[in-house]
Structures are given as C-alpha cells and as structure tokens.
Amino acid sequence: MAEFSDMKKFVEWLVPDENIKHIEAFVKGFKLSTSSYKRVMHLLNQEMNQGLMRHSQPLADIKMFPTFVRSLPDGSEKGDFLALDLGGTNFRVLLVRLQGHDIDIQSKTYLIPQRIMLGTGTQLFDHIADCIGKFVRDHNLSGQTLPLGFTFSFPCKQEGLAKARLSKWTKGFRCEGVVGEDICQLLQEALKRRTNCSVEIVAIVNDAVGTLMSAAHVDRNCEIGLILGTGCNACYMETLENVQTWDEEKSHPDQVIINTEWGAFGDNGCLDFLRTEYDRELDTFSINPGRQIMEKMIGGMYMGEIVRLVLERLNMEGLLFRSVDNECDLFERGRFYTKYVSEIESDTDDFYHNTKQVLDEIGVENYTTEDCKIVKYVCTLISARAAFLAAAGLATLINRINKTDITIAVDGSLYRFHPRFHNLMCLKIQELVKPGIKFKLALSHDGSGKGAALTAAVSLRLRNTKVIPDTLPAMSELPVRIGIKQKA
Template structure:
C-alpha cells in the first residue's frame, strides 16, 4: 500500500483508471437476472431468432451409466491445435492414447477444405500408427465453435470464433465436411457418431463417475457452458419425446451482451479490445472472461497507466508492452503466482516484454492490475454458473470445469467457489470439479452412449417392441 503523499496521489489516480473492474454483488446479481432472461429468450422458439444466447439443443439425451464398452476415436478441435484420441472403454475402466497436432495460421484463415483435409491427414496417420486400418471405429467429434445441431451427428457452424476464419464452412454440416475428407485420406472405417462442443464433453467426462454432474463449463481460450434441461422447457426441440425427457443444452453464453445489455459493466479497455478484434461487437461476455483476451485487457490497462505517467516512468515506447496481443494470458497466471516481495515471475515477464528500469512499486501495480482483471473474469463466470445452479434447483450439484485458464490460474477456483456461494439460493450445495480430459474422453463417451442406445433400440426392434 502507498505510504507517502506522492504514492497516495499516484494510487488514487490509478484507481480512477481501474475502478470499472470493481463490481458490486448487486451488479453481479443484475448480470444474473439479465442472463436468465436472455437464456429464456434462447430457449423459446418465438424469441430464439433474435436472441444472442442461442441455447442450442445438443441431442445428447443421456449421461454415461458405466456399462459402455468398446473402442472409440475422439477428435478434439477447439483452438490452435487439435487432438486425436483412441479411447478403450470397459465399464468404469478407461484407456486413452492420444496425439496433439498443430493447425498453422494459414489454415485457420484459409478454406474449409484445407482445414478438414489437414485434420483428416492427421487422423489417417494416427490410425496407421496405432494399427487401426480396417477397423470399424465410431468417432466422437468435439467441435468447440457455435453450431446449430440438427441431430447428434449433424451440426451446422453458426460462426467462427477463437481466431478462425475458414471460408465456406459457416452454414455447412461440419460432420459431412469431415466425413468427405476422411473418405479421401484413410482406409479405416470411421463413422462420425456424435458431434459435441468442449463444454458437453467436459460434462460427459465428469458425469461418468459423478451422478450429481449436470453442468459443464469451459474456461480456456473461450468460455462456454452447457447443462441438462427438461424437454418441456426447450421450445426449439424437434426430436422425439421418449424417455428420458431431457437434453443437454449448449448455451453459447459467450455471446451474452452482444445486444448491448452488458454495456453498463464494460470498460474503455473492453471497448478498445473489441474494436481491434477480428469480430467487433460479438462474443462480448467471452471477451471479458476467456484466456484469449485477458492478457490483452491487462496490457491495455498497463499501456494507459504508462501513458499517464503512473507506471514505468522513462520507458522505451518501442518495447513490446505497446504491441497488441503481446501480453499473453499465461503472464497473468504467472504474475499472480508471485507470493513474496521478490516478484520473480513478474520481473521475468517484464524482461520478456523488454521493459527496462522498472521498480518494485511498478511490479506491485502490475500484479494489482492482473488481480483486478482476472477477478472480474472469475466473478462473471461465477454469475453464469450461479444462474444455472439456481435454475436447476438441485440440492447438490457438481459443475465439471475444464480449460487452461481454470487449470493454471492460481486463484480462479477459489474466487469462483466463494462468489458462487454468495450468489446461489440458500440451501443449494455445489462443488467445482476439474474435468480430466473432458473434450477428448467426453467426446468418446458421447459416442459410446449413442452406440449403447442404438444397440438397445435395435434389440427392441428385433423383438418387435
């Protein structure tokens, strides 16, 4: 804390530039109320067209029951790399082998054909390396971008996010595009049984061993959530109403605020980040929470404080701190991991950014800015989860969480746990569970459950039932 009058004035000025990140509990409750209303608009058939939160039914009707058996492929595509997995299930026993492949920037910004050909090439190599040629392999496809699903294995891309901009894919069935690429690239008999996003995979993975899990959350490059909803509340549902009368809903809540309803909490830094993003005016809640953006928000604040003469006095304006996108979100986690007065991680980050002649006071301010930005992100995510917990009203609830931001940030778990406890209705208990390999294992489990239900249906038909 400042001790001298000069320091007091400095900190008072800094506070005037960052006060927008400090939101009251009443403000977060207002966010919850707005989110609840927006989710209702997404669920209603008469309001879904103009709703920003699309609340897509995923056609995943059942969670794992432990009887799933067999050998399954899983494909996890959701960022700048993707994974191919071979998952062997035998009840509660699971064996997973996987390999990660990179997606070059030119492919992220190229054509859809280039993207899916690249993915199919990698899957073909994976099946060869694992001796799977000639095998019949059901595949669960985790595709972590907004889609409108028309069936368990039919999903049309609504829009690209996370830096992707492959032409010719929006509006197309991504399963068909992958299937056509696989036919060209491999001789293995691969059937795309199910397509899910990473939130659904995360939910399925944790639900495999926890019957109280009905919510999945991703806090990584992007931010999204899913949950199990009663069919009677899903106005968009066009499938059958057979038991169980429920379906997992992919909220796509990253778009919350795109209609302007969150403008009252957005800061000048949020607006600048949005203006220079590849999708201005879109995914506004995600831009305040996810790992793709938090580092840049911190950088913008540090840049402003430096320009105002409140930080890094005498800094070289050519250093990398002034370069857009150069302050990575991993820096935020590293800086907040500093627990003593030596600021080892903070100093290492500043050195990497070519900041010279910084003081211990500068390091304190940098860490403070990181805590403000990450705390707001954790509290906004908590507001979303509290809204879902209150909506479901279960006496005990497990929330499956995955993503690099949640995994590696030193305070996110505890910040969220405390804020959710403050926001949920009295008497409702919850726990946050780190999902292990949700987007990979979870996709395979969706495929396994689909195959199990298909076998049951076939058996009933064979018996004339």
C-alpha cells in the same frame, strides 16, 4: 503470501495508499458490486429463456442449442473409440478404450497453422483427416471400423447427434465455405478423400458438453459443464418441457443437454453498463467487433490484452514504467499473453520473481518494485472480474436446475493454470446461489476428448436398447466392442 478472502484488503496489501488513489481512476471499472453481478444473472436468465423459445430463438444472442445428448454415462459403456477434439490452434486425436469405469487413453496433439485457420474449409478438414489417418496407422488400427466422437468447440446448430451446422467462427478461425454447413459431413468427406481408414462419426459435441460427459462418468451429480480457456462457454442438463425449440419426439429420457453459447451474452448491448473503456477498445480491434462480448471479458484469448491496455494507459499517465522504451511489447497489440497473468499472480512473496521475468520478456527495462506491485494489482482486478462473471453465469445455471447437490465440470487452460480462479469462483457462487444448494467445481481431466468418446459410447448403448428414436442419424450398425488388441 496469505490467502485473502476480502478483495479490498488484498488490493490494499498490493498497492500503497499514496498511489492507489491515482491508479483507481483508471481501474475502478473492474470492481463491480454484488448487485451488478445479480443484475448480470437476471439479464442472463432472460436471454437464456429467449434462446429456448421457438419464436425468439432466431434473433436471440444466446442460442441455447439442444445437443441431442439426452443421457449421461452410467458406467456400463464398453468399447474402443476414436475421439477428435478441435477447438483452437491445436487439436487432439485420441484412442479411448472403455471398460465400465476403467478408461485407457492414448492421444496425439497436432498443430493447425494460421494459414489453414484463415484458409478454406477444404484445407482445414483435409489437414485434420490427414492427421487422423496418420494416427490410425501409427496405432495399428487400419482395417477396422472405428466409431468417432467429435468435439467441435464452435457455435453450431445441432440437427442430430451426428449432424451440426456451424453458426459462426470464433477464436481466430475464418475458414471459407464452412458457416452453415454440416461439420460432420465435411469431415466425413475429407476422411474418405484423404485416407483409407474406415472411420464413422457417431456423435458431435462441443468442448463444454464433452467436459460434462467426462466428469459425469464418475459423478452422477454433474449436470453443468464449463470451459474456461481460449474462450468461455457452458452447457447444462435441461428438462425438455422448457425447450420449445426441441423438434424431436419427447420420449424418455425427458431431458437434453443445452449448449448455451453464452459467450455471445451482451452482443445486444445489455452488458454495456459494466464494460470499461479497455473492453471497448479490445472489441474495436478484434476480428469480430460487437460479438462475443461476455467471452471477451473472461476468455484467455482476451484477458492478457485487457491487462496490456490498462498498463499502457497507466504508463501514458505517468503512473507506471516512467522510462519504458516505446518499442517494447507493452505497446504492441496481442503481445501481453494471458499466461503472463497467471504467472504474475503466482508470485508468493515480495520479490516478484515471476513478474520481473514477464517484464523482462516483454522488453520493459528499469522497472521498480513499485511497478511490479502495480502490474500485479491490475492483473488481480481483471482476473477477479473474469472469475466473478463466470461465477455469475454458473450461479444462474445452478439456480435454474435447482437441485440440492450439483457438480460443475470445468476444463480449460485459464481454470487449470490461474492460481486463484477456482477460489474466486467458489466465493462468488456461494454468494449468488439460492440458500441450501450445495455445489462443487471439479476439474474434468481430458474432458473434451474423453467426453466425445463417452458421448459416442452412450449413443450406441442407448441405440442398442432402443432408447434413441430411429430418426437419429444412422450409425452403420457399429459394434459395441471393436476388439482392438491391448498392448502388453
């Protein structure tokens, strides 16, 4: 299939003229004008300013949390570090060995059962500590003091480099006794309670910051981190004079990475002008109605459900799957996964192999080639809106930073696996940024995990050179080089 830079031509290629007029009545809300995206940018910039000002931040939807990460890697970082990457139904434990620009990573992924996601904070952190203990034993690291960088991908108010209080759970987590508590302290206590390991948490970041730090290790122009996965969030490097909520000494460097938490953009109703009936229905039946409005229009946790709602509506109107069984997954909430959207849009010919496979999997029978075209059309509209909204957010950050050459580090399953997300974002960003600004989107490999270790390494480097004030949390005089024996 040829690449289409013109979305209108792409749509016309997918769906014949005789059907598109009827279908358009039910999907036109996903096709937003450039002026609408510019309005999104204007509103986002206003909301970000509210989050940065001391008097308005407590009530702001976009919290703009200072992260206490004030310097990027410079390539001189050395040492061996543990990293913990927690942000969804799985988490990873990593051993990261740094030697300048050379990095060796060994990792293990662990599952968080739903009963723990919906249980207590003690159960959650005990489970994580058990897995860390097993990882340390399996890698013959027992008996050594290990610094740990912690990626925690939920909204937090950071009070120090290794102190962050959870503001609210997202992504399906509802563990009791955690909101308002210091995440690092809860994990440190669990490690002490459940293991014999000597592990000390040196730094806590979210996945966007980890992604930025990971890419900045090799690209000094990288000042924005973006997550496009289960959820959606971004961070960027801001000058301290614009951060009224900064309570620490404004010493060199005069900058700090801001965790925007822009998934909550629109919670106050400012994005209601572009929300569709499907967005509203999804929100109504979510576990957090009225919250994370922007994230619900972009994130992988929600995109498949929006597609399902549209397909269900088209079926009800007699425009799709005329003989479908009412007991198939199409009519069950949450059963049309976002991975299906990526698979469907990966079809490159008129045979629709992927689309047919998805329809078979969800129990649709007796579908036609015309049905396949319509399903793909719906997917392209919804994923394009998501890509363009993310692009509008990035263009807002790029214009704020206002440098001539900027790299955006991106990570997340949606960005990695969707066949057109990258290109769609680039097209829209180019349309929305100030003239003369060059940018590039760079996939951040092992972003959030490696970035957490790099954040820990940078914090130790700066502490050893007295750049970090003594008011930051103690790091127990951790050595820069732990001295783990390399495997042959």
